[in-house]
Amino acid sequence: MTGTLEHIIEVRDMVKKFGSFVANDRLTFHVEKGEIFGFLGANGAGKTTAMRILCGLSYPSSGEIMVAGHNVYHEREKIKRKIGYMSQKFSLYDDLTVSENIRLYAGIYGLGRKEINTREAQLLERLGLTHIKNRLIREIPLGWKQKLAFSVAIFHKPAIVFLDEPTGGVDPITRRQFWEMIHDATLEGITVFVTTHYMDEAEYCDRVSIMVEGRIEALDTPAGLKQSYESRNMNEVFLKLART
Amino acid sequence: MSLILDHIDKSFESVQALKQVNFEVKEGELFGLIGPDGAGKSTLFRIMASLLIPDSGRCSMLGYDVDKEYRQVRQIIGYMPGRFSLYMDLSVEENLAFYARVFGTTIQENYDLIKDIYEQIAPFKKRLAGRLSGGMKQKLALSCALIHRPRILILDEPTTGVDAVSRREFWDMLKKIQREGITTVVSTPYMDEAELCDRVALIQKGSLLAVADPSALAEGGEKLLYSLRSGKGVYAYLDQIRQLEGCRYAWLFGDELHVTLRSAADDAGVKKVLDSWQDDSLKWESIVPSIEDRFMGLLQEESDADSEMEEGE
Amino acid sequence: MSRFFGFVKKEFQHIFRDVRTLVILFGLPIVMIILFGYVVTTEIRDVEVGIWDRSMDQASIQATQKIFSSGYFVPAGYLDREEQIGELFRSGRAKVVVVFETDFEKNLKRENRASIRLITDASDANSAQLAQNYLQGVLMNYFQSLNPDINAPWSVQVKSRMFYNEELKGVYMFVPGLMALILMLISALMTSVTITREKEFGTMELLLASPLKPREIILGKVTPYVFLSFVNALTIILLGFLVFKVPVVGSLWLLMLECMLYITLALSLGVLISTSAKTQQVAMFMSMLGLMLPTILLSGFIFPIDNMPLILQWFSSIMPARWFIVIVKNIMLKGTGFVYIWKETLILLGMTLFFILAAVKRFNVRLK
Numbered sequence: 001m002t003g004t005l006e007h008i009i010e011v012r013d014m015v016k017k018f019g020s021f022v023a024n025d026r027l028t029f030h031v032e033k034g035e036i037f038g039f040l041g042a043n044g045a046g047k048t049t050a051m052r053i054l055c056g057l058s059y060p061s062s063g064e065i066m067v068a069g070h071n072v073y074h075e076r077e078k079i080k081r082k083i084g085y086m087s088q089k090f091s092l093y094d095d096l097t098v099s100e101n102i103r104l105y106a107g108i109y110g111l112g113r114k115e116i117n118t119r120e121a122q123l124l125e126r127l128g129l130t131h132i133k134n135r136l137i138r139e140i141p142l143g144w145k146q147k148l149a150f151s152v153a154i155f156h157k158p159a160i161v162f163l164d165e166p167t168g169g170v171d172p173i174t175r176r177q178f179w180e181m182i183h184d185a186t187l188e189g190i191t192v193f194v195t196t197h198y199m200d201e202a203e204y205c206d207r208v209s210i211m212v213e214g215r216i217e218a219l220d221t222p223a224g225l226k227q228s229y230e231s232r233n234m235n236e237v238f239l240k241l242a243r244t
Numbered sequence: 245m246s247l248i249l250d251h252i253d254k255s256f257e258s259v260q261a262l263k264q265v266n267f268e269v270k271e272g273e274l275f276g277l278i279g280p281d282g283a284g285k286s287t288l289f290r291i292m293a294s295l296l297i298p299d300s301g302r303c304s305m306l307g308y309d310v311d312k313e314y315r316q317v318r319q320i321i322g323y324m325p326g327r328f329s330l331y332m333d334l335s336v337e338e339n340l341a342f343y344a345r346v347f348g349t350t351i352q353e354n355y356d357l358i359k360d361i362y363e364q365i366a367p368f369k370k371r372l373a374g375r376l377s378g379g380m381k382q383k384l385a386l387s388c389a390l391i392h393r394p395r396i397l398i399l400d401e402p403t404t405g406v407d408a409v410s411r412r413e414f415w416d417m418l419k420k421i422q423r424e425g426i427t428t429v430v431s432t433p434y435m436d437e438a439e440l441c442d443r444v445a446l447i448q449k450g451s452l453l454a455v456a457d458p459s460a461l462a463e464g465g466e467k468l469l470y471s472l473r474s475g476k477g478v479y480a481y482l483d484q485i486r487q488l489e490g491c492r493y494a495w496l497f498g499d500e501l502h503v504t505l506r507s508a509a510d511d512a513g514v515k516k517v518l519d520s521w522q523d524d525s526l527k528w529e530s531i532v533p534s535i536e537d538r539f540m541g542l543l544q545e546e547s548d549a550d551s552e553m554e555e556g557e
Numbered sequence: 558m559s560r561f562f563g564f565v566k567k568e569f570q571h572i573f574r575d576v577r578t579l580v581i582l583f584g585l586p587i588v589m590i591i592l593f594g595y596v597v598t599t600e601i602r603d604v605e606v607g608i609w610d611r612s613m614d615q616a617s618i619q620a621t622q623k624i625f626s627s628g629y630f631v632p633a634g635y636l637d638r639e640e641q642i643g644e645l646f647r648s649g650r651a652k653v654v655v656v657f658e659t660d661f662e663k664n665l666k667r668e669n670r671a672s673i674r675l676i677t678d679a680s681d682a683n684s685a686q687l688a689q690n691y692l693q694g695v696l697m698n699y700f701q702s703l704n705p706d707i708n709a710p711w712s713v714q715v716k717s718r719m720f721y722n723e724e725l726k727g728v729y730m731f732v733p734g735l736m737a738l739i740l741m742l743i744s745a746l747m748t749s750v751t752i753t754r755e756k757e758f759g760t761m762e763l764l765l766a767s768p769l770k771p772r773e774i775i776l777g778k779v780t781p782y783v784f785l786s787f788v789n790a791l792t793i794i795l796l797g798f799l800v801f802k803v804p805v806v807g808s809l810w811l812l813m814l815e816c817m818l819y820i821t822l823a824l825s826l827g828v829l830i831s832t833s834a835k836t837q838q839v840a841m842f843m844s845m846l847g848l849m850l851p852t853i854l855l856s857g858f859i860f861p862i863d864n865m866p867l868i869l870q871w872f873s874s875i876m877p878a879r880w881f882i883v884i885v886k887n888i889m890l891k892g893t894g895f896v897y898i899w900k901e902t903l904i905l906l907g908m909t910l911f912f913i914l915a916a917v918k919r920f921n922v923r924l925k
Contacts, residue, residue, distance in 0.1 A: 042379070234498070243412075331758075346563065
């Protein structure tokens with residue numbers, strides 16, 4: 001199996017077991033290049049487990065999985081170079097400054113000094129953070145922090161960026177600004193793989209999958225899902241599917 | 245009044261966490277404190293739980309001052325902190341029994357109060373709390389906060405990070421608790437939950453933006469909010485809408501755009517432009533703002549005021 | 558009472574469910590005592606000794622024989638001039654030189670006192686001190702056996718060391734010291750960590766918001782460790798007795814009581830640490846650096862207090878372990894009664910009260 005250009009993530013019969021517990025039960029789906037793919041599910045439905053495998057952080061028990069054209073079994077290092085990752089829980093180092101955080105991540109991905117300098121300046125300019133670039137992360141508001149974290153996660157122009165509940169606890173305006181940033185990233189050709197508990201955010205995705213107890217129960221465009229489940233919004237779709 | 249917060253100020257070093265926070269909660273009310281992370285919700289809840297003393301202002305619970313009469317306050321409140329704060333290495337049952345003991349009661353004594361909630365997690369009562377799913381943890385924490393039949397229940401962000409299904413169930417439980425006559429104050433960053441409260445306070449950067457019941461909040465302000473839908477998806481229109489003369493703000497809102505006009509008179513002009521875009525699936529209509537719309541409106545008015553002030557300087 | 562009992566029960570559940578805690582609680586003392594007992598003893602072996610016998614009479618020759626038959630010393634040469642001492646040391650062939658004065662036997666018989674000079678290469682101060690002590694011991698033994706009535710002309714320190722540890726066993730020194738160290742470490746470290754853990758996991762917030770009083774919280778947290786530390790104290794004594802044949806000469810009851818006092822002191826120190834540490838890591842760090850190192854270095858456990866600079870001697874007198882070691886040595890090795898250790902006991906008691914008061918005062922009923 002080779003990952004085609006159109007399918008940046010290709011998953012076939014992915015199974016992950018912890019002892020006798022099946023966290024991921026034969027997941028089969030693909031993510032198209034350049035789309036925003038919403039990965040929804042109740043707590044404990046197996047989202048995090050699947051995401052860790054796709055990011056090359058853990059091995060699946062079985063199944064064929066290609067991420068950005070690389071096999072998750074023996075090309076994990078290559079995968080890691082081609083992806084970006086951001087989560088609500090861990091994004092930036094609190095005790096480093098804005099600028100130090102950017103340079104740290106750029107350095108990790110092996111960007112040259114000159115490139116770092118110009119792109120750091122561009123990034124700060126675009127986010128309007130130039131005046132606080134020497135402030136510690138812990139001193140800046142959560143909304144700015146999350147926007148910065150996202151920018152850092154795509155600083156090295158990854159093929160895919162994985163976002164794990166990126167907007168938890170953020171105020172409603174910043175949340176929307178964040179999603180506009182996500183849209184902008186797709187214009188640069190970056191594929192976005194995102195989880196969220198805000199159901200209105202599911203509407204912003206091109207396609208959405210909903211996991212229930214380790215399986216993908218539904219996968220379609222938001223409009224398609226609302227039609228199939230005769231719902232007015234994604235919240236109703238989710239409640240119909242996940243409520244057991 | 246069950247709970248009175250009288251012009252509370254609280255600072256941590258150089259950061260002012262709360263500025264003149266002032267509201268009251270009536271007996272038996274389900275009161276929501278809505279605001280993003282870092283707005284000062286947790287600080288306010290810790291003051292109510294007698295864990296922090298305000299720099300100025302007064303807070304009283306059922307007439308007991310949280311500073312001087314904290315012992316009495318601690319008898320009558322049930323507190324659920326923002327972070328899951330039960331013992332991960334104790335089982336569900338052991339956690340509950342421990343908190344019952346701490347409050348000098350037993351699980352049996354108030355079992356009828358927690359029965360509905362506890363029965364949902366009872367099948368796992370031998371499981372360690374650390375191994376529960378997010379939703380079940382919340383249910384256990386709520387059971388523990390209720391076990392001594394408090395008169396006031398204060399829940400700091402009980403639904404943060406919890407999926408939509410568990411959140412819905414959790415609010416059903418809060419409604420039931422309310423029927424038992426327990427006054428409940430709950431904070432949340434999810435705007436949609438505000439509609440489930442009797443009254444809400446909107447908070448941002450330590451200041452209250454508004455205190456009202458949800459429907460009154462929605463009716464306040466001029467009717468300038470419109471929704472735009474399209475069969476082709478609305479994101480593509482966002483920038484164009486923002487360029488329009490009559491558009492004050494425009495934001496994504498689920499599968500719609502929510503557009504605030506500068507004045508009611510701008511409606512006709514916008515409609516004309518929309519027609520010229522030749523998309524038959526476009527749907528433009530005046531709507532009643534939700535809490536989230538109101539909150540965003542208040543946030544923007546505030547930031548507009550801030551930038552005007554900066555310009556004035 | 559039920560409230561308190563519930564708390565203690567919960568605390569025991571924490572302890573018995575955490576393998577790491579159990580290992581530290583019960584494994585550490587056993588490992589340490591065996592390690593110290595077998596490996597890091599202060600026993601000396603085959604120390605090179607030079608002899609400058611200026612009288613060469615029967616007494617001095619016999620004494621020399623005694624030295625080399627003790628098993629600890631080997632001859633490095635016999636000298637006849639003062640300058641040779643320096644040469645011997647410089648070439649590293651000897652650590653100690655024993656000088657018998659002229660007319661040694663005559664003086665001994667006539668005046669009941671004779672002098673032996675012990676010259677030590679003190680470039681390695683510790684082993685020098687040790688070798689010297691051992692030498693004195695050997696010589697003392699010999700002269701005592703000659704005439705039990707003779708009052709030994711050696712220093713007081715030698716007396717206490719030699720009289721009560723006649724086989725010159727290092728373990729004897731180490732059991733009291735180890736007891737002081739382990740009890741301090743376990744009690745203070747464990748309590749400070751267990752209390753800060755509640756802070757770190759946010760459960761302290763719930764406890765504070767409940768009707769529990771600060772002293773109920775502290776007592777509830779500490780009580781299980783009183784029991785467990787006591788078990789530890791018994792384990793150490795038992796191990797000392799069974800493995801290293803260190804007896805308890807004095808009253809076991811008195812020893813137990815003193816142990817309880819010391820444990821209480823260590824626990825209150827742990828509580829005090831927890832009032833200023835926010836995380837388990839900080840608490841552990843403070844306990845290790847603030848308690849363990851000073852206890853090892855300054856209590857007289859390994860390095861003799863008399864050898865310390867004056868300022869460190871002052872420091873050592875605020876080390877609880879220093880006084881506890883004196884107490885334990887007295888009871889275990891000398892078999893003395895309370896009359897001889899009341900002063901040290903009083904010091905420990907005072908320290909305990911101070912720490913308890915400070916801990917309760919600093920323990921906040923609110924969050925900071």
